Amino acid sequence: MKKRIMIPSLLIGALMTASLAIASPGFGGKFGRGCDGDCAGRSQGMSYEQHEERMGQRLEMMAAVLDLSEDQQSKIKALMDQQWQNRQGDREEMQAAREAMREARQADPFNEADFRAKAETMNALKTERMIERAKLQADIKAVLTPEQQEKAETLRGMMGFGKKGKRGGARGGCRS
Numbered sequence: 001m002k003k004r005i006m007i008p009s010l011l012i013g014a015l016m017t018a019s020l021a022i023a024s025p026g027f028g029g030k031f032g033r034g035c036d037g038d039c040a041g042r043s044q045g046m047s048y049e050q051h052e053e054r055m056g057q058r059l060e061m062m063a064a065v066l067d068l069s070e071d072q073q074s075k076i077k078a079l080m081d082q083q084w085q086n087r088q089g090d091r092e093e094m095q096a097a098r099e100a101m102r103e104a105r106q107a108d109p110f111n112e113a114d115f116r117a118k119a120e121t122m123n124a125l126k127t128e129r130m131i132e133r134a135k136l137q138a139d140i141k142a143v144l145t146p147e148q149q150e151k152a153e154t155l156r157g158m159m160g161f162g163k164k165g166k167r168g169g170a171r172g173g174c175r176s
Contacts, residue, residue: 007065010061010064010065011065011155011158013061014061014065017057017061048084051084055077055080055081055084058080059073059076059077059080062076062152065151065155066144066148066151066152067148068144068148072143072144075143076140076143079136079139079140079143080136083132083133083136086132087129087132090125090128090129093125094122094125094129097118097121097122097125098122100118100121101115101118101119101122104118
């Protein structure tokens, strides 16, 4: 009986937390940092304090829903920290590629070959980010017990993280 009430309650709480995070400043979209034409707030990225706060919220939710041990929590936290640190080095490269694409798109006259080359560079960087996220997910899954893995997959499907991804369309308020 307790599980029957507890799991939906935790899911509702997680969904409410996610909706608050989406509406918070700095997340993007029309509720977060807006776009004033040149995406002014985009270059700052997430501070380590913001990362710590979000990671803490995610870890807290995972710990409650999946009943993680202290050891599992510390391993997952270390994995998330490492991934965030790795991503920081890529941030400048991604910004430079984004700026190069914007310039190529606005060039007069338009040079299709140049734009294609810039787009391929950007796509290669995006592919690397997707691979990093997939590796993190696999590493976290390796920390979980088979029962926890099964529960996590069930919850991912219920929360819209299934085959079609967690979102449709682009994230953030503006794209270059």
